[in-house]
Amino acid sequence: MYVKKLFTLVFIQKENQILLGLKKRGFGMNKWNGFGGKVEPNETIIDAAVRELKEECCLIVKPGDLKNIAHIEFTFEGQPTLMDVRVFSTNIFEGTPQETEEMKPKWYDNDGVPFEDMWLDDKLWFPYLLQGKSFFGHFHYEGFDKILNYKIEEQVSM
Numbered sequence: 063m064y065v066k067k068l069f070t071l072v073f074i075q076k077e078n079q080i081l082l083g084l085k086k087r088g089f090g091m092n093k094w095n096g097f098g099g100k101v102e103p104n105e106t107i108i109d110a111a112v113r114e115l116k117e118e119c120c121l122i123v124k125p126g127d128l129k130n131i132a133h134i135e136f137t138f139e140g141q142p143t144l145m146d147v148r149v150f151s152t153n154i155f156e157g158t159p160q161e162t163e164e165m166k167p168k169w170y171d172n173d174g175v176p177f178e179d180m181w182l183d184d185k186l187w188f189p190y191l192l193q194g195k196s197f198f199g200h201f202h203y204e205g206f207d208k209i210l211n212y213k214i215e216e217q218v219s220m
């Protein structure tokens with residue numbers, strides 16, 4: 063029996079680039095990732111995604127411009143937590159990415175994503191993200207540095 067916790071993850075994309083943030087503290091520290099975090103009890107998933115993006119890199123997006131492109135679950139051997147991560151992307155945004163206490167943003171070419179400094183699962187599903195293909199994924203970790211098993215299923219639409 064898992065204890066589900068809801069998270070958002072937002073990727074901002076340009077023509078052939080993607081915006082990543084280097085996590086400066088807390089969970090996932092020193093890894094490049096999208097922008098996001100926990101969904102609070104009093105907010106929708108989309109509102110949480112918009113809020114976290116602004117808090118973490120000062121970019122402004124409209125809820126209607128975020129496309130839900132993936133649903134990823136993370137579980138951990140011997141632990142009750144199931145991280146239920148809703149992944150969004152958009153190429154419509156306002157502002158210039160700014161460093162915050164939480165994240166240092168940087169634009170990466172789609173063919174130059176720093177997988178060696180990201181979560182292990184990212185190299186497995188980024189091709190779907192970069193090709194605009196919606197998917198469901200489940201990754202079962204042992205600790206934070208080993209994936210025991212996983213599945214990725216393309217979805218017609220989320």
Ligand SMILES: Cc1cc(-c2ccco2)c2oc(N)nc2c1
Nearest residue numbers: 069070071095136147181183184
């Ligand atoms: C175990 C794990 C967690 C997360 C995450 C997303 C939001 C909060 O934690 C990940 O994000 C990515 N890209 N891989 C991840 C693996």
